[in-house]
Every structure is written in C-alpha cells, then in structure tokens.
Amino acid sequence: MQIDTIFGYHLPHLLQNIIIGFIAILLGLIARIILRLVFKLLARLWPLHLIHSTIKYLGGPIASFLPLMFLNGSLDYMKMDLVYFNGLNKAIEIALIINFAIILVRIVKIMEEQFYLHFDLNKEDNLKERKVRTQLQFVRKFLVSVIIIIAISVVLLSFESMRKIGTGLLTGVGIGGIIIGFAAQKSLGNLLAGFQIAFTQPIRIDDVLIVEGEWGRVEEITLTYVVLNIWDQRRLILPITYFIEKPFQNWTRVSSQLLGTVFLYLDYDTPIQPLREKLTEILESSPLWDKRVNVVQVTDSKQGSIEVRFLMSARNSSQAFDLRCIVREEMLAHIRSYFPESLPKTRVSIKADDNNHFGQMPPFTEPPQSLE
Template sequence: MLDRYHPSNWQIDWIAIGEAALLVAIAVSIAYALYRAVFAIVRRLTALSETHVDEMVVERVRRPVKWSFIAIGVTIVAQTDPHLQGVWEPIARFVRPALLGWIVYTLVKAFTAALEYRLEISDDPVAMRSRRTRIAILSRTATFAIILITVGLMLMGIPGVRDIGTTMLASAGLAALAVGAAAQPALKSLIAGLQMAVTEPLRIGDLVKVDGETGRVEEIKMSFVTVRTWDERVLIVPTSRFLDQSFENWSRKNEALTGAVMLHLDPVADIDPIRTEFERFVTTHTLFDGRNMALLMTAAYPESVELRLSVSAKTIGELFELRCDLREHMLKWLRENQPDALIRHRLELPGGHAKAEEPAAPGA
C-alpha cells in the first residue's frame, strides 16, 4: 500500500504543464498587446486636451491597469484548463483585491495631483490654502479607507481567517464594543480630520497662535497638525486640539491685519508733534497699505502716558516689519526732538548728601 508513495512511482505530467505554460504565455501576450493598444488610443485622446491633467491621471494609472489586463487574461485562460485553474484560483484570491485596491489608490493620488496642479495657477492665496487643506485631508482619508478595505478583502481569501470571522459573528456585540473602545482615539482623530476638512477652522499656510506660540501651518494630518514657528521650531498639535479649544487664526480670510506699537512716555510729552511725525512716516512707508492709521492716548498715569500707534499692511510679514521700523523711528525722533518725553528713573544728589559726608559716630 505504501509503494505508491515511493518517489519512483511519482509521475509528472510534463505535457499538461507545458500546455498550461503555453496558454499562460499566450494570454499574457494578448493582454499586453491589448493594453498597449488601449493606452495608445487614450494617449492620443489626452494629447488633444489643452491641459496636462488628463495626461497626469493616465500616466499614474498605467502600471496597475497593465497588470490588471494580464490578470484578467490569465483568469480567462484558467477557465478552460482545470489544472491551471486549480493553481491560479488560490493566487487570484489575493491578486484581484490587491489590483483593485492599487487601481483605486492610484486614481485617488492622480486626482489629488491634478487638483494640486490646478491650484498652482490660482491667483487667490486664501482659496488656494482652503482647497489644499481639503484635498490633503480627504485624500489621506480615502487612502486609509482603500488600504483597510484592500487588506480586509485579501485576508478574507484565507479560509482560516474567513472561518474565524464567521465564528466571531456570534459575539458581534461584544466584539463591536471592544473594537470601539480600542479604536476610540483613532476614530476620534479620523472624525476630527474630516470635520477639519469640512469646517476649515484653519488651513495649510495659515498663521495661527496656539498655546502661546505663533507659526505657519505646514501639514494637517488625521491625528496632528504641524506648525512651524518663526525660529524654525515645529509644534506638533493634536488635531482635536483645534476643535475642542480656542486658538487664534491670523489669516482666516486674508493676511491683511492691523497692528499696534505702544509708546510709554512722560506726561510732559507734546502729543501733536508726535502724531504729525507718526502720520508723515507711515504715509511715506512702502509697506503701509493705506487702510488704518491712528495715534491714540489709551492710558494716562501720574508718571506716564500710553500711546497706541496703529498701522496696517497687506500681509502679516509686512505688518511685522512696518511695526519694527515705526518703533525704531519714533524712538529716534523722540530722542532728537523731545528728549524730555522719554521716561527716566534716576536719583540725582547734587553735591552729595549732607549726612553721607558726616563722619561716623564713635562706637557706631
């Protein structure tokens, strides 16, 4: 009875293997030729378009479509040969969902690149930041969903995994609670990212102030946001932080802002000449946009007065530079024209103090 398991009794049907290999080679050749013909026609059609977006999308999906043509060709041939079907079908359980997920993934990336390409020719910086933010968040969400579904379909091709999944359906309620509890942070980040894309409390490129730090938003991920400060530090802020707590967005609609320079002067200061010089300097400055300019005395104390010099500029960076120039110029002008207006805290003892010059008493 055991003689049939002896290696001398093993027989390999080389003819069947050769026929199957020949069929596979023919199927692959026909599928590749068909792929080349189809894409030649598609490229000619995209060449007639006035934009490069069509060519960008076609080029990105070319590779997964090529392998999909080959897989379809092998599947069709396998239907005519039982031996080939027995070998190909277990492999196809993994190949089919993988190719499908690859095609959808490349389509998402292609359309994302196409939309970003269109944004580069936009003249509205605020609208560009808004669309870039939505594109980035939604593309990452779609990518995550595609990978998750593709891996799930591939695992379902394993009989053991499929059987385990069928068995666990009996306790689906407890499993759902356990998964929900374990995935709560991930689900919270996912929902926060989607809400960020829809409501847009901030966008890529916005200047924000969070936790006492000011910087530009560089990236918006599903779970965190990166903010680069003026000194090139990078703040990693959880996405939910911008939805649960308040923060400052200095470029929500546009970057035109009004800023102030505060001067604390002696009460003897003559305000009218200071206002005249302030208005003369600001109106001749190249960074002033002409919207807001005002000098107001916002506080008066027995030993000082507070002046607020308000100016405006088109961008946040220009406003910062304008305020620095204004602060430096006004202090220089005050030193040259109203030195008594600058506050000084000094103790002057002309001729010294009489008691300080008396000799100390004996025994003191």
Template sequence: MEMDTVLRPVLVIGGALVVTLIAGLLVDLLLRRADARHPETPLWGLLRRCRLPFQLVLCTSLLRGSYRQAGILPDHPLGVGRFLTLVLIASTAWLAVGIATAAVDSTYARYAAGAADDARVRRVRTQVTLIQRVVIAVVVVVALAAMLMTFPPMRTVGASMLASAGVLGIVVGIAAQSSLGNLFAGLQIAFGDTVRIGDTVVVDKEWGTVEEITLTFLTVRTWDERRITMPVSYFTSKPYENWSRGGAQMTGTVFWHLDHSAPVELMRSQLGSVLADIPEWDGRGASLAVTDTTPHTIQVRAVVTAKDADDVWTVRCAVRERLLTWLLDHHPYALPRIAVSEAAPRPEA
C-alpha cells in the same frame, strides 16, 4: 508532450506581458494626446500616473483567467490562483486610489485656478484633502478584507466572530474612543470650516501656520520652522486664535515707552512717512496715540495694518525700528530717563 507542457506556459505568460505592454503604451499615448488637447484641466496628465497599476491589473487578469488552461504550475493550482487573486485585488485597489486621487487633484486645481477668494480656496483644499484620505482608507480596508476572505479559514473565523460582535464592538469602542473622537473631529473640521490648511493660528501661545490636516492630527508650522503636532480634537474642544478666519487682513500694534516731553505730533507725522516706504503696509489704516502714562514715562501706541499675519509682523518691526532711530537722531530727549537729582523740599505750612 513534454515540450508542449513547457512551451504553453511560456507562451501564455509572454503573450500576457506583450498585451499588457502594448495596452499600457496605447493608454499612455491616448492620455498624452488628451492632455495636449485640453490644457485647461490636469486630469489627463494626472491619470498617466495610473499606468503601472493599470498594466498590473490587466496582466494579472489575463493570467488569472488562463493559468489553468496554460498549465502554469499544475501541481499547485490553488496556490497560483490565490496568489493571482491577491495581486489582482491589491492592484485594483491601487488603480482605484490612483484614479480617485487624480480626479480630486484635478478638480481642486481647476477650482483654485479660477477662484479669487484665498480663504475659500484653502477651505476647499482642506475638505478635499480629508475626503481623499477617507476614500483611500475605505479602499484599503475593503481591499484587505477581500484579500482575507480568499482564505477559507478566515471565513470560518469571521462567521464565529459575528456571534460575539456585540461584546467585541463594546470593547473596541472603548479602546478606540480617542481615535474615533479624533476621526469625527477631523470630519467636523473639514465640513465645519473652523480651521483650514494655510490658516494662521495661535495655539498654546505658539503662533504658526496650519501645514497639514489629517483625520487624526494637525500640524502647525511655527515662525521659526518648528512643527507642532496635536490631535484634531484640540480644535473642537479648546479655544484657539484663528487669525485667518473672516479674512487674512490683520491689524497690529507697536508700543514705545518715552519721556513725557516726547513730540507726539511729530511722531504721528513721521509714522505716515515711515509707512509710505514699507511695501508690506496695505494702506488701510494707521494711527498713533498716547495710551497710558506713569510717573516716569508715557506709553505711545501705533496701529498699522497689512494683508496678512506675516506682513503685519514685518510692518510692526519696521515701524518700531525706524521711529526709534528717528527719535535717537532728532529727538533724543524723548527717550525715557532716570532722574537722579534731589527731590524738591516740601514747603513750610
């Protein structure tokens, strides 16, 4: 009898582990074959990441259904049952999040591979990322609530709290006003398509690329690798520049302050030669004109184009540098000078 008391729990636990390992290997094998047969979708390969939570759910379910008959810790049946229930709820939530993430990532990957519009791809990526985080948050909250409800005292507390739900709702609403505002702003950004991951923006006079969007904050990576983190409500309540809105193509300007004798026509011709040697120039447009004059200098402006903000910055710097070098080598008189000669006398009336 004593031997049976020891042997039965060992056999049940060992059998559950063996069944779990075999089932995990079979599922992994099936997913691997499906992945090889359908290379056009990464779904099956992504689902292989769910092997561990699947095994945990299966093993916990087997033990949860047989721990009383097996006599596992017979002196503490409630504690064992509650522990297995908590593990089962947590592992089920883990598995659900893994499956949802795999499905969302697979759908986005297939869409991105077949889409030609980069702006639309970035919009879908932003929406998918925020939806995925909403799903994860909902699953986690439901799992935590289910775990708490396994404790009888928590059920009593929950029933008593319902009586004062109105007052608590008002207090929580006031306390979480900022967080809720950011939450709704995040959803508005996701489905209103105002700003997307990968967009080039200017916020607070800082130029950068949107690197991450969550339900509450947004991260902008600046040109010098700094990260600016700000609440998403900023992008629904304040003006900002989105250089990627309506297309990533950009037009940039280059300015020089030169002497009045500067050879503008020769500069205009040289601009075309310079742009032809700059691979970042997209060929859409180029022009050069005198846009202002002062008693000592003229302001010459060149207009150049490129496919995005990064390339237009490169083109602007290259044009500024090469035309300035050309002026120094061939037309140094065109550079601004300071007159030090005496002024001509005023003629007699």
C-alpha cells in the same frame, strides 16, 4: 488556446504554461503601451491638466494591472494540477485586488488635484480656498482609508478560513461590539473630531494659529493629528482632538487681514503730532501696508514715561510682522535724530535743607580723638 507541439516536438505541460503566461503578459504590456500612446497623443492635442495627471498617477498601476488581467484570463488555458491552479489563481486575484485599490487611490488623488486648480492658496485673500482645501484634504484621506480597509477585507475574506472566522465572530457580535467600542473609543473620537474640523472648520489649511505659545501655520490636517509649521521651521504635532477640547488663537479665521501694533515708551515731553506724520510717511512708502489703518495713540501713562501705540494694517500675518519691524526701526531712528529729549529718562530732584544750601559743603568737623 492550446500549445501542445512546436515544430513537431511535444511540449511538456510546464513549458506550455510558461509560454501561455508569457504571451498573456506580453499582450498586457502591448495593451499598456497602446494606452499610454493614446493618452500622450491626447495630451498633445488637448494640453489639459487632467490628461497629464492621469499619465502621471495611473501609468505605474496600469502597467502592472493590464498584464495581471491578461494573465488571469489565460489560466483557463493552462494545464496543471488543481492545487497549483488554485494557488496561482489566488495569488493573481490578490495582486489584482491590491492593484485595483492602488488605482482607486490614485484616481482620488487626481480628482483632488483637479479641484485644487480652482482654489489657489497664493491669493492674498484666500479664505474660500483654505476652506475648500481643508475639506478636500480630509475627504481624500477618508476615502483612501475606506479603500484600503475594503481592499484588505476583500483579500482576507477570499480565504475560506477567514470566512469561517468571520462567521464565528458574528455570533458574538454583541459582546465583541462592546469590547471593540471601548478599545476604539480614542480612534473613533479622533475620527469624529476630524469630521467636525473638516466641516465646521475652526481651523483650515494655511491658517495662522497661536498654540501652546507658538506661532505657526496649519501645514497638514490628517484623520488623527494636525501639523503646525512654526515660524522657525519646526513642526508642532498636535492630536486633532486638541482643537475641539482646548482654546487657541486663530488669526485668520474670518480674513487673512490683520492689525499690527508697535509700542514705544517715551518721555512726557514727546510731541505726538510729528510722530503721526512720520508714521504716515513710513506706511505710504511701504508696499506691506494695505491702506486700511494708520493710528497713533497715547494708550497709557506711567511714573516715568508714556506708552505710545502705533497701529497699522496688513494683508496677512507675515506682512504684518515685517511691517511692525519696519515701523519700530524707523520710528526709533526718527526719535533719536529729531527728538532725542523724548527718549525715556529718569528725573531726580535734589532739595537743600534749612541748614545746608545747595552747592555748599557742610561745615568741617574734627574727627574724634582716639582715647588712650
């Protein structure tokens, strides 16, 4: 395609190149509009989540990738010095590499969302869903990291000077490998710990943990750290190696179902059977109880009171906590109303000695006279 003259007027090379570039970009935009219309038509005919995700995540990168691709193809028709040609060609090449890497990252995100549709975390028993989502999240972040590293490497190696540096580095790969190994030891340890957690799964997404004395849910697992959503909406950030090297509590490792306990310290005169009946009444009236466990036991006796344990079950940790609070409040109100004598009290025994009967005042004695 050559544009030397328009209406009989000879065009300078710079203007010719601008017109060719403009036409190439325009063709790319037209192709992008056509492609977008096709996907919107498909979305109307088949309202699939995959089509909507493709429009959502790939619309932006494709909008710049197609014009760049057409512009790259039009360079052969432009007339310019070799220095300018090489510079423009290199710039477009780098832009295409970066854009293509973004498209690959978005495709990985689309694939992750498609898997997420089949594994809903809102289910009551979501053990399988949490397991799969943890693996998917780690695999996505690992693939994104690989794509970014490869894209940066391709961009750098496209320069002749960088290729020469790379060739020179290969000659010292032995010593360099040892140095890099020591320098990257911590990062490699985190990466390996991430792989171990993703596939052995001591923790999963949405697991309930007790870490450093804090109760919270696993909100995010990255390649290097874990984000714990604390009950009061704080975030506890821990290195991923923490969960390989240190002990912690996982309340939902096998199942999200939990047992809740309430301890009350009552008097020795407390009748236990009425408390069992009251606990059954409280649990049966609460939607938080999953009908598995309902137990009242005297678990300890101390000098001034007995320890009564109320044991109940719930579908997950949040419901178990709320159910414990309900049982504690209603049981205390019941005891105050019907068994006030069962509340803890201190017994004091007063005995009279041989010379002083209980209830009698001791004999009056004159105070000593002061000596003058």
